[in-house]
Amino acid sequence: xxxxxxxxxxxxxxxxxxxxxxxxxxxxxxxxxxxxxxxxxxxxxxxxxxxxxxxxxxxxxxxxxxxxxxxxxxxxxxxxxxxxxxxxxxxxxxxxxxxxxxxxxxxxxxxxxxxxxxxxxxxxxxxxxxxxxxxxxxxxxxxxxxxxxxxxxxxxxxxxxxxxxxxxxxxxxxxxxxxxxxxxxxxxxxxxxxxxxxxxxxxxxxxxxxxxxxxxxxxxxxxxxxxxxxxxxxxxx
Amino acid sequence: xxxxxxxxxxxxxxxxxxxxxxxxxxxxxxxxxxxxxxxxxxxxxxxxxxxxxxxxxxxxxxxxxxxxxxxxxxxxxxxxxxxxxxxxxxxxxxxxxxxxxxxxxxxxxxxxxxxxxxxxxxxxxxxxxxxxxxxxxxxxxxxxxxxxxxxxxxxxxxxxxxxxxxxxxxxxxxxxxxxxxxxxxxxxxxxxxxxxxxxxxxxxxxxxxxxxxxxxxxxxxxxxxxxxxxxxxxxxx
Numbered sequence: 001x002x003x004x005x006x007x008x009x010x011x012x013x014x015x016x017x018x019x020x021x022x023x024x025x026x027x028x029x030x031x032x033x034x035x036x037x038x039x040x041x042x043x044x045x046x047x048x049x050x051x052x053x054x055x056x057x058x059x060x061x062x063x064x065x066x067x068x069x070x071x072x073x074x075x076x077x078x079x080x081x082x083x084x085x086x087x088x089x090x091x092x093x094x095x096x097x098x099x100x101x102x103x104x105x106x107x108x109x110x111x112x113x114x115x116x117x118x119x120x121x122x123x124x125x126x127x128x129x130x131x132x133x134x135x136x137x138x139x140x141x142x143x144x145x146x147x148x149x150x151x152x153x154x155x156x157x158x159x160x161x162x163x164x165x166x167x168x169x170x171x172x173x174x175x176x177x178x179x180x181x182x183x184x185x186x187x188x189x190x191x192x193x194x195x196x197x198x199x200x201x202x203x204x205x206x207x208x209x210x211x212x213x214x215x216x217x218x219x220x221x222x223x224x225x226x227x228x229x230x231x232x233x234x235x236x237x
Numbered sequence: 238x239x240x241x242x243x244x245x246x247x248x249x250x251x252x253x254x255x256x257x258x259x260x261x262x263x264x265x266x267x268x269x270x271x272x273x274x275x276x277x278x279x280x281x282x283x284x285x286x287x288x289x290x291x292x293x294x295x296x297x298x299x300x301x302x303x304x305x306x307x308x309x310x311x312x313x314x315x316x317x318x319x320x321x322x323x324x325x326x327x328x329x330x331x332x333x334x335x336x337x338x339x340x341x342x343x344x345x346x347x348x349x350x351x352x353x354x355x356x357x358x359x360x361x362x363x364x365x366x367x368x369x370x371x372x373x374x375x376x377x378x379x380x381x382x383x384x385x386x387x388x389x390x391x392x393x394x395x396x397x398x399x400x401x402x403x404x405x406x407x408x409x410x411x412x413x414x415x416x417x418x419x420x421x422x423x424x425x426x427x428x429x430x431x432x433x434x435x436x437x438x439x440x441x442x443x444x445x446x447x448x449x450x451x452x453x454x455x456x457x458x459x460x461x462x463x464x465x466x467x468x469x470x471x472x473x474x
Contacts (some may be wrong), residue, residue, distance in 0.1 A: 030352065031352070033272075033351075033352070035270075035272055035273075035413060036272075037346055076351060110350075110352070110457075112408065113347075113350070113404050113407075113408060114270075115267065115270070115347075116269070117408065117410060118411070121429035124408060125405055125408060129409075136325040153419075153422055154426075156402070156405060156422075157398075157402065157422060157423060157426060158403035159401070159405050160398065160401035160404070160406075160419070160423070161394075161397065161398045161401055161402070161423070162401065163401040163404060163405060164396070164398055164399065164400040164401020164402065164404065165393070165397035165398070165401065166397075166400065167350050167395065167397070167400060167404075168362055168393060168396050168397040169399060170350075171349065171350060171354065171355060171360055171362055172356070172362060172363060172366075180391060181395070181407075182390075183396070185390055185394060186392075186394060186397070186398070188430070189394060189426060189427060189430040189431070190426060190430070192429065192430040193425070193426040193429040193430045194426070194447070195428075235275075
């Protein structure tokens with residue numbers, strides 16, 4: 001490549017278009033439901049062309065929903081911690097912060113409970129449960145958990161609690177402005193129930209924990225083409 | 238009324254028809270979604286006539302959904318307890334038992350998170366939060382709660398946790414057979430976090446708690462025409 005700037009710029013434009021389609025689809029799915037959103041609505045609202053749309057998503061609306069689902073479970077913003085339970089809290093607080101701002105994440109939550117979701121576009125919950133169960137197993141190895149705590153079962157509780165608290169907020173408040181506070185309270189209950197008392201004063205369970213971590217991640221994110229949903233292999237310390 | 242048996246029998250038949258429409262609608266809404274279910278599907282599946290359907294539900298499908306919502310929050314099976322936190326657990330365990338068997342309750346849960354639910358057929362969550370907040374306030378008055386526990390906020394956590402745990406079960410297992418176990422575990426976490434330690438050994442948090450209470454209610458239910466969703470003013474002891 002004699003001039004590396006041009007392909008890079010074109011590549012960036014393609015990434016932007018793809019991301020704009022996903023964000024727009026998220027907003028439309030939240031407002032009008034997945035079934036109620038047509039591809040032509042989506043193309044108009046995302047200010048793109050039919051050709052560009054199908055270049056990115058040859059499988060149509062279903063592929064858009066699948067991509068929204070796959071983008072949900074990212075570890076963006078998660079930083080290694082001395083106490084493993086802090087990481088359990090952190091990933092949930094980061095997602096609570098993001099879902100209050102990102103329509104694609106809101107759509108992913110709504111879509112994930114459709115009765116046809118597991119067979120069609122998938123759901124993020126099995127992966128999240130496996131991830132949290134792994135964190136809790138490591139927390140147990142480090143002596144942070146009370147005896148009899150089952151990592152797999154607690155991981156189910158975290159996924160269910162997180163999802164339900166966000167859904168209830170959305171239904172009752174008609175916005176997600178209180179989600180970080182409610183999810184923070186959920187983790188307070190959780191760690192009080194499962195952690196050994198010595199760990200409790202070491203944990204940061206504050207409402208702005210997710211925002212702080214995610215903002216630090218965005219500011220320190222190395223390359224712009226890695227900032228749209230992939231897992232960061234080297235999170236900033 | 239010279240012959241009181243005939244109107245009573247007719248009244249019972251009308252109640253049965255109404256309940257059959259609600260149960261059938263629940264099953265169809267769960268399988269094919271609210272939007273995907275037509276009134277003619279519903280009339281055929283419920284083995285009724287168009288005339289009978291509209292006599293019971295002049296407002297059509299929306300009125301069916303509203304009735305399903307209103308039938309959700311019943312206190313059937315709840316019995317007065319010495320420890321108020323036991324009642325907090327009991328109502329959640331009874332509903333966990335019932336939702337694993339009743340399609341109308343499953344439909345209510347799914348419908349309650351539709352984005353248009355609050356404006357159209359309503360959701361049961363505000364009532365459930367008020368009810369649980371009242372129970373927790375009474376629990377605090379009786380000295381069962383740790384200081385700093387906020388009844389209103391904990392009531393939100395219960396509603397969110399209960400809903401999310403059931404939804405996750407449904408999505409991951411494709412059935413609700415494990416719901417009582419998962420909801421029981423949710424209440425274990427909750428009471429460990431919020432109750433004073435002295436209360437814990439006094440609580441029955443067993444998986445079959447809801448089934449036992451609800452079966453006792455059904456067996457002791459006084460009049461058949463009070464057994465389909467109204468609040469029992471005199472629960473069996």
